[in-house]
Amino acid sequence: xxxxxxxxxxxxxxxxxxxxxxxxxxxxxxxxxxxxxxxxxxxxxxxxxxxxxxxxxxxxxxxxxxxxxxxxxxxxxxxxxxxxxxxxxxxxxxxxxxxxxxxxxxxxxxxxxxxxxxxxxxxxxxxxxxxxxx
Numbered sequence: 001x002x003x004x005x006x007x008x009x010x011x012x013x014x015x016x017x018x019x020x021x022x023x024x025x026x027x028x029x030x031x032x033x034x035x036x037x038x039x040x041x042x043x044x045x046x047x048x049x050x051x052x053x054x055x056x057x058x059x060x061x062x063x064x065x066x067x068x069x070x071x072x073x074x075x076x077x078x079x080x081x082x083x084x085x086x087x088x089x090x091x092x093x094x095x096x097x098x099x100x101x102x103x104x105x106x107x108x109x110x111x112x113x114x115x116x117x118x119x120x121x122x123x124x125x126x127x128x129x130x131x132x133x134x
Contacts, residue, residue: 010080011045011061013127018056020126028054031119036070036112040124043077054119071108073124079103084128095121 021027031054038049048063049056075083075098082092091097098104106113113120 010042010077010084011047013084013130014040014042014045014047014080015059015061016130017123017126018059020130021056021123027119027122030054031116031123034112034116034119036109037068038071038073038108038120039067039069041072041074042080043075049123051123056123069108070112071106071120073104073106075104080127083125086128088128095124 031051034054035052038051040047040049046061046063048058048060048067048069050058050060073095075095079092079098079101082088083095083098085092088094091101092103095104095106099106
């Protein structure tokens with residue numbers, strides 16, 4: 001991980017994704033059939049990502065340890081940092097590439113994952129399109 005990026009700033013970037021997702025009408029439309037809770041771990045920061053009909057209803061770090069979720073996505077700090085680079089390097093550009101590298105774990109309802117794959121990938125990659133200092 002580069003010296004200018006900390007675990008905190010990565011967590012802050014992820015925590016601020018809701019308004020960016022919700023402002024993207026095409027993305028919300030693509031996810032309109034999805035209502036689910038996801039647990040996303042960015043480095044050491046755990047988030048509950050609540051999606052309701054394609055809109056991010058909530059992103060919070062305050063939730064029960066065993067909160068039920070449809071999907072669990074956990075990546076190293078380096079994985080998220082490189083995934084969110086403006087132009088990610090090959091092998092760091094996609095959640096499945098990161099999983100193959102051993103940098104990310106994806107578990108849960110595979111039917112839900114593959115039914116909404118492009119939407120979920122776009123949501124998880126949204127911080128790439130938001131400046132790191134925004």
